[in-house]
Amino acid sequence: MTNSLMTRDTQEPKSFQAIDPENIDPAVKCDELKALNHYAEAQKETWSVAWAPDCSYFAWSCGNHIVQLLPWDRDNNCILRGQEDETHTIQQEDDDIFNNTPLRSHLNCADSKNKKNNSCQRRRFILNCKDCVWSLAFGTGTSSVDISIRRFFLFEKDLILATGLALGQIKLWSAYKGELLIKLIDHQNVVRDLSFAPNGSLILVSASNDYTIKFWDLNRDGNMFKTLKFTPCSAFVFSCKWSPNSKQIAAVGGNRSVFIWNAHDLNSPPRKLSGHLHTVYSCNFSPDGALLATASFDTTAIIWDPFTGDALLHLGHMCPPPHLIYAGGENGHFVRGVTFLTDCLHVATVCDDGYMRYWNLYDIQNPVMIAAKNNLLCCASSPNGAVVSVGTREGEVSFYKVPHEVPTLLHLCRMAIRQNVPSTEVDRLYLPIKIKEYLKYHTI
Structure with missing residues (x-):
């Protein structure tokens, strides 16, 4: 079956609408990480990349069970160089650690002196997880547990890197x-x-191919206290994210699944968002929590209102788009990753057609910037809004500068309001209808 039969028109499908990629501004690469050749005997896929909340560290799953933990130069937007001689390889036997039990007592490394000179935080590490690494996440926070409760470990005294593994384990x-x-x-x-959870509560949520989402309380030595299932579809769960205010949890997966739970009432049924025509592979909330972006194998990314379930925008990665009867099959344009930029008006996506795209939500006919890179797997925006990191099947990572636009004062006010006011409450405000529509992002 040819590609032309998979589209609504007989013309050969393209990645962009009525424009050549040479006529789109190229994204500027500011740094890159090459594959680790001394681990060439095993697979190298970079399935996940992650940023520390303060941009002090970047984590990279580089294949062969290996994660590199690298200090980030926040001033120059690149990996902090000149410390190769200080790289530490960490290999600890599983026999040294018990399930949900700490390895040893922990000493607080982040004291005031070290915070000043970064002598402790800025070391480079190579972590051998002894299993294929599929997911990464950084976390930190303040314990809310009564000090009279005996705990083996005080997670709030550290910056934690969580690694999700192929056999179902999570190592911190x-x-x-x-x-x-x-x-x-x-x-x-x-x-x-x-x-x-972004609120520092030290609650970790995990998504798995066992059709479940699980919640772990690091305040209580990593106790697993809640399991949610993708019902009734029993689909793999490919991505899960907290909203910025920690009040919602989004998860996506197979069978076109997009669900949103109320984090304060996990026993209530989730809201199901309908609109994708194929597996949904990635999701990400906007920094103000007003929007949710999802990336799907149906060649699109959708921008949703997570409070109402309305689909506001469709970002197409194949022109013309696949016909409905073929949208659930192979099309060469699987969208594998999506992330919001800090201005809430730009989104980055990675697609199997070999392009990383920056989209302006006010003009979605074509992306505003692109970067050509084969075998893209994942992407993540830095918390300071300076760069987007992109991982590939070859075990490489590239860092691209984000588009710079000065947001209007009106948009900054919208972001500030939407951080605290859900779209379902906007209509109750004593404001003109046009302003309410603007606050709900209905003007994009």
């Missing part, structure tokens, strides 16, 4: 010391995604 590491801290066991299959 100290980013400051490179130590394996604790191992969480309950999943029965690949852990596809991890997300720490």
Whole structure:
């Protein structure tokens, strides 16, 4: 079956609408990480990349069970160089650590002196997870547990890197010391995604191919306290994310699944968002929590209102788009990753057609910038809004500068309001209808 039969028109499908890629501004690469050749005997796929909340560290799953934990130069937007001689390889036997039990007592590395000179936080580490790494997430916070409760480990004294593994384990590491801290066991299959609650509550959510989403409380030594299932579809869960205010949890997966749960009432049925025609592979909230972006194998990314379930925009990666009867099959334009930029008006996506795209939500006919790169797998925006990191099947990572536009004062006000006011409450405000529509992003 030819590509022309998979589209609504008989013309050969393209990646862009009525424009050649040479006529789109190229994204500027500011740094890159090459594959680790000394691990060439095993697969190298970079299935996940992650940023520390303060951009002090970048984590990279580079294949062969290996994760590199690298200090990030926030001033020059690149990996902090000149410390190769200080790289530490961490290999600890699983026999040294018990399930949901710490390896050893922890000393607070992030004291005031070290915070000043970064002598502890800025070391480079190579972590051998002893299993294929599919997901990464950084977390930090302040414990809310009564001090009278005996705990083995004080996670709030560290920057934590969580690694989700192929056999269902989750290993937590100290980013400051490179130590394996604790191992969480309950999943029965690949852990596809991890997300720490942004409010510092030290709650970790994980998504797995065992059709479940699980919640782990690091305040209580990693206790798993809740399991949610993709029902009734029993689909793989490929991605899960907390909303910026920690009040919602989004998860996506097979069978066109997009669900949103109320984090304060996990026993209530989730809201199901309908619109994709194929597996949904990635999701990401906007920094103000007003929008949700999802990336799908149906060649599109959709921008949703997570409070109402309305689809606001469709970002097409194949022109003309696949015919409905073929949208659920192979098309060469699977969209594998999506991430919002900090201005809430730009989105980055990676697609099997070999392009990373920057989209302006006010003009979605074509992306505003692109970068050509084969075999793209994942992308993540830095918390400071400076760059987007992109991982590939060859075990490489590239860093691209983001488009720079000065947001209007009106948009900044919208972001500030929407951080605290859901779209379902906007209509109750005593404001003109046009302003309400603007606040709900209905003007994009």
